[in-house]
Structure formats: C-alpha cells, structure tokens
Amino acid sequence: MNPQLKWKFVFIGAVLLVCIYGVIGLPAFPTSPAILKDNLADRIKLGLDLKGGSHLVLQVQVEEAIRQHCDQTVDQIKKQLHEKNIGTGEIREVDDTHIEVLDVEPATSGSFRDLVSNQFTDWAMAPDPGKINGYLLTMKPSVVSDLRKSAMDQSLEVLTRRINALGLTEPTIAFTGRSDDEILIQLPGEGDPTRAKSVIQAGGQLQLTLVVGDQTYPSEIAALAANGGVLPAGTIIVPGRADNTAAGQQAQQVYYILSRAPIVTGQDLVGANPQPSTNNPGQYEVNFHLSTSAAARFGPFTEANVSHRMAIVLDNKVYTAPVINSRIEDSGVIEGQFSQDSAQDLALVLRAGALPASIKYLEERTVGPSLGADSIRQGVRASIGSMIVVMIFLVFYYRLSGVNAVVALVLNLVILVAFMAYAGAVLTLPGIAGVILTIGMGVDSNVLVFERIREELRNGKLPAPAVETGFSRAFLTIIDTHVTTIVSAVFLFLFGSGTPVQGFAITLVIGLLANVFTSIYVSRAIFDYHLSRMGRQAQLSI
C-alpha cells in the first residue's frame, strides 16, 4: 500500500472511532450491556413524537403588559397634575398605547408639556388632532418592543422556575421561534399534562390589601348601591369567597370593595409553603413569609388597622379576608379549601413568581409512551428491513464493489448518528424522513460512480484508469446534487424554525455531508486499495 493510501485509511479509521465512541462511549465507558443501553438512550435523543410526552405551545398575552404600563401612566399623570396644580379635562386611554389629555388649561399648558417631556419619557407628545387644548401621548415604539421583550423574558423565566419545581424529567421551556409571543413547553414521558397545565396557567399575582368598609356584598350592584352608586376614590370591587363557609359546603360568591393600592404584593415574598390547616382539619393552607423591607411596611400597616379586615387577593380573587387582630410582622396564611396537591401547587406558583401577563394555549399534543414506542419500533423495523434488502441487492448487482457501497452506507449512518449525538440534536419522525432521503442519495452516489466505472470499462479502459475517470466524472454530479439539496435544507432550517420541518433539515444536512465523505473519499480509498493489490490486467469485480 502506498503511504498516501495508508494515511487515508488511518484518517477514515480515526473518524470511525470518534463516531462510534460518540454514540456508545459516552457518558460512561461501556463495560456492561446495561451501561451500553444507558449510553445509547442518553446519546440518541428522541423527540416527543417518538418517545411520548406532552408538547404545549402557549401564547403570552403581551398586550396586557403594555396595557398595564398605560394604566400606570394614566394614574401617575393624574397624580402629578394634581400635585402641580395643572388643570385639565378628561384623561383617558384611547387604546393600549395612546393616552388622550383633554382641555389642558391654556395658562398651565407650558408646565404640562414640561411635565410630560421630562417625566414621562416613554411617551411622545403631540397636539390632539381636532381637539383644542388637547394632547395625544403615544407610547414610543422602542418602549413597546422593550415591554414585549421583557414580558416574554420574564414569562419564560417564571415558567421555567415553575416547571422545574414540578420535578419532571428533562423538561424543555423555550421560545418557539415561529412567532415572538409564543413559548414551547415539552414534558417528555408525561402522558397527562393536566397538573403541569394548571401550574403553568396560574397567574400567581398575590396582593394584600385593605377591605374598605370591612364588609362584603352579595353582588357588584349591591356594593355600588351601598356607596351611593359611586365607588370611593382609589378602590375596586373584587369577587371572592365568603369566609364563614362551613367545611364541605360550597362557598358563596361575595364581593369586596378593596383599596387599589396593595400593601404587599407577590414580589415581597421570600417563601411559601403548604401546611395542614389549623382551622379546618383535613384541608390545607399556604403560609408565606415576607422580605424584611415588606415586613417594615406590613408591621405598621397592620398595627394601624387592627380590627379592620385585610383581603388576600390572588389573581383578582379574594381568597380570605381575615380581621387583623394584632400587629403582624412578616408572615401570613392563605386559606381556601385547598387539597394537599393544590396547596402544594399554589405554594410553588407563589415561590416561582407571577407571570407578567396571562397566557393562552395554542397547541397541546400528548403522545402516549406506547404510541411513541410503536411508531419507533415499526419505523425502525421497516427501515432496517428495507436497508438490508437494498444492501443485498447492491452486493448481488455490483459484486465486490457492492460490498464497498454497503461499507460506505453503513459508515454514512454511523457518522450521521454520531454527529447528532455530539450536537445534541433530537431525532423526530420528520428527522427519520431526512435519514431516508440521505440513504436514498447515498445509494444513488454509489450507483452513479459504479455505472460510470462500468461505462469506462465498456469503452475499453483498464480498471485503474476506469476507476479514476468514473470517480472524477461522478464527482461533479454528486457535488451538484448534494449541494442543491443542502442549500434547500439550510433554507428549510432557517425558515422552518419551530416546525418539525427543522428536524428534517438537520438530519438531511448532516447525512448529506457524511455522504459526500463516504461515497467519494471512503469508497475511493477502498477501490484504490483493491487496485493496488491486483495486477494491471485483472478484472474489477463490479
């Protein structure tokens, strides 16, 4: 063997070793079949469609975060105008990103404009078209996109914390990439996502606030009527559950008038835990602890409001509204007819923090483990079966050269699997489609070369030059077919993000790159080896 050819084989051997090691040798060196099995399961990552599990796509209602910012701005403007004695007419939200300030007194319009441009820099101010002395504030586009982005980042963070706390195996929480307000959650092996979904969807916005008037009303109308038809300034009506419900009895819906400004919110919590209820045996409650800074507010507040009622509001619903008996420093209890599980989940949600906006489910797929296993088993069985038939045919049709093709095909698959293992790519059903195309084109590359060699032999060439010409002629064709398909796969990968099309593109690109290597470089090396061992006049087995 000439030295150049020897180095070729050393290189091919090294590639093969690295690939095999990549598939079976990590993370622990296989010393027993059990470790080997674990390694394979660890290295070859299967998608949910093959393995079974739950796949959820949800949409964060980012407009809510923007609307909230708008709400807060209106409140702040009103407050500032009042402090600075600037007279205006109505101040209202036109939509989520526009505020209209009507009838600014001409005498104070200068200070109004100063106030807005100095203190409300998120907003662009312009005269309100068609309204004398009116101004239109528009949220700056950069602020809107920042709000959207931060709402999405925060949602992802909160959801990650919540789902990790559920203790499921290897969950995925990520942006889908197909639309900027969607989040993908994958829970492998989880056949029933009901519990995960309730934890995901819980808003988790906790507020502790004073009950104005210390009483409850049977309906919103009654609450309004009790105050002469107008809500007292700075208050809201919030529904809730009557406190005096006996165990086992369906709680009655009542309404509270609450102070708009909460004393404590979910951000002030440092811990939340479920515990058996002391008042209602058999039920559970959630106790929480406040940060020192929140405790510094909470202590004086409770002291000042002894014998008044304080509402514990979760996601705009009053859970309990106990009477404050004495000064409370840094902890409290949420009662609400919880079971052990629901108390546990609520504590989890409180610890993980609130979502900046509510979410909506767009897609839910659960693949039972048995269905996933079935599709793998059948698909793999069919693929292996057909590959064996193809290989037998190749050997039958091309004799020794066919063996050459079989070696190239097997090596192609080994490299493909190893690449996916090293890259941590996930094999999905569409990914298997990519593998099938790879195999098809792999067979084709070999056939192209062999047919070319046969043609050259028919034209009277000797084996060595025939192989030479056959490879160099087929090389161009192989490069053109492969590059074309790789180009298309790259486009599919770039534009198919978040769809299964991406899984197809990944296996295809890797497989075709491996194919160029095996069907040209490796196959050629084996031919050269044969040629170097046989005489000039000997027949090529093709």
Place this chain on the structure above:
Amino acid sequence: MEFFHGVNVDWMGKAKYFVSLSVILLAVGWVSIYLRVSKNPGVMYGIDFRGGTLVYVRFAGKPPIEQIRAGLQQAGLPNSSIQGISDTQNLGSQNDVVIGLEQSQGDESLDAGKQKILDVLHKTFGADSSGKPDFNSISSSALAADLTQKDPLSLGTNAGDRYTQLATQLTDARDKDHEGVVTSFDQLKGVAGVTPAVLASLSNNYSLSTFAIRDAEIVGPKVGAQLRRQAFFATLYALAGMLVYIAFRFEWVYGAAAVIAVFHDVLITLGFFSLFHYEISLTVIAALLTLVGYSMNDTIVIFDRVRENLRLMRREPFKDIVNKSINQTLSRTILTSGLTFLTVLVLFLMGGEVLRAFSFAMVVGVVVGTYSSFGIAAPIVVLWNKYHGGQGSTVRAGSAAPKRAPVAARS
C-alpha cells in the same frame, strides 16, 4: 450483472405524451381536490393545519364503534368523526380508534374538546364510580409518586428509587405486554418486583377502564393557519435557493425546469392524496420535502450528463444530446429509483399507521419524481433551446466548464 445498457430511446420525441400524461394526472387530482374542498374547506388538512382535537383511544378488545358514536351523539357532539384503525402488521392496533372533533368557536379553553370526548368515553364505558384514578391512563412518574407515598413494600426511608423502577416496570408491562390496556390487576403478577402487597395496593387505589388514551392532539385554529403559512414559505424559499444554485451551476433555464418539475411532482402527489383520502399533516410535509429533494437529485443527474455531453458532442442537435444523456443515465435512474421505491414501499406496508400518510407520499413521490426528470424537466430545456438558441449558439450549458478545471487537476 447488468440490466440496462445500450438503450436507445427517443425520449424527447415522446415528450408530448409525457406532458399529456402529466396534464391528465394533474387534472384528475385537482378536480378531486376541488370537489372535496368545495364541500368541506378543511378536508385536505390534518389536525395540524386545520385546528381541532384528535384523541387516539385503545380498547381492550375490538372497539365498540357504534356505542362510541351513540355516546357522542348523546353528548351533542354530532360533528365528531370516528375512525377505526386496522393494521395487519400490528394486531394490537386493531383495537385502536381515533376520535376527531372540529374546533368549535364557543370553546372557552383549548382542551374543551378533549375533555368532552373523555367525558363521553367515561360515561359510555362506565368508568369506576369510586373516583379512583384509572391505572390505564396514569403516567409512570405519577405512579411512582403514588407508590412512594403509599409504600406497599414498607421500605420507609430506604425506598430510594425502588418505586420509580417498579412504576416504570408496571407501565412498561401495561404498554408493551398488554398493548396499553390492562383489564385485570392479576395480569401484572408476573412483573419483576410485584408482590401481593403491591397488587393489593394497586387494586385498592386504582380503577381499570376498558380503554386507554394513547395520544391526544389539540391544535388551535390560529396555530393551524400559522403552521400552514410557515411550512409553505419555508418550502418556497428552499425551492428558490435550489433555483439559484442550479442557475449558477448550469443556466437559469435548467434551474427553472428543475423547479417546475418539482412543483409538478408535489401537485400530482397532492392530487393522489385527495384521491386516496389521505390528510396533509406536518409529517406529510416532511415527506413532500423528501420527494422534492429526491426529484431534484434525479433531475440534476440528467442535467449534469447533458452538460458533459454538450462539450463532447458539439455538432449534434440539442435534442439528441438530451436523449443520449437520459439513455446513458437510465441504468442508474432505474436502479436508484427502484431501490428507493422498494425502501418506501416497505415503509408503507410495514411502517405502521403513524407513518402511513408519510410513506404514501413517498411511494407516489418517488415514481412521479423519477418520471418528471425526463418527462417534464428535460423537455422544458429542449423546448427552450429550440426557440432561444440551440446547439452551437451562445446558450450552452457548457458555460460551467471552467469550474471543472480544479477537479480534473485533482487526478
């Protein structure tokens, strides 16, 4: 061994027959699509693209389809569809049933449809009234948590991951040995690590229904439309990418011809989908992409030969060169297509229900994709050449020749 060599067929002379055949196939397929879609706009799409709910249910025996239908009617879900899966390869899945429900506007939450179907099944097939969870629907992790809490083996704090293992073995036995539905807890006696105490604990704490939910898919209508659009555009960009590359390597008319041929393949395959009542789902999109790649590959092999022969046979008419190129590559074409066809045919016959629509697209696609290379792509180039230049003029694929130099130098 050799099958085909020295073939001498005038392919381009038969181009008009090929084109007529394509037109007929396209017409039949698309008339069928038109007729079906005009009755029901979403009929071509699977749940992925249409939005809606699909629940795969496996029964312990032959599924009582009439009973399910009656139950659904009673619950006011007359628009639901029921489909039994028959599969000769996997006897177990003869017990499977797919229940589909269109997305209805009034549904307050995404999974309302799934909940309704589950309610019907539980009501019709007498779910245990004790309210115990159904063993046939529980996941391995939930079972493990439950076993750890109940501790039937009295391991106390020494349990470690024993119960996790036990739960995995139990659910594996259920899913693999009993096809997903256990009808009596006694069937689990043989499972490693199962003691009478474990069995007693299971039968005390779980009920057994006669069916199990194997798979549920719920897709919101908005997502369906979005996925449809995205898959469409990704494919379009991929085709554009190929067009540009081929135009760069050959000439733009070759790129255009190849892309038209591929379009033709996809359209015909979609027609066949309609004729045989298969639905287009996301996996089918993967199959269509595969056939695009395959057909493109086939076309390029022929074009490549044309490019080569153009330099060798400077005096012959372009049409003859194309004929000769197709004949020269015929052996390869038939071998590769034959082997690929074999592969996808095996997949179609043995690959199981999940891959059925996928492999159907491949079976049709391989045949059409091979045919379109000489039946559509090559005639387009010949036709173009006839009117815009022809042999000897400046419009020659041989313009790619200089790029060949480094290859020749390799040897």
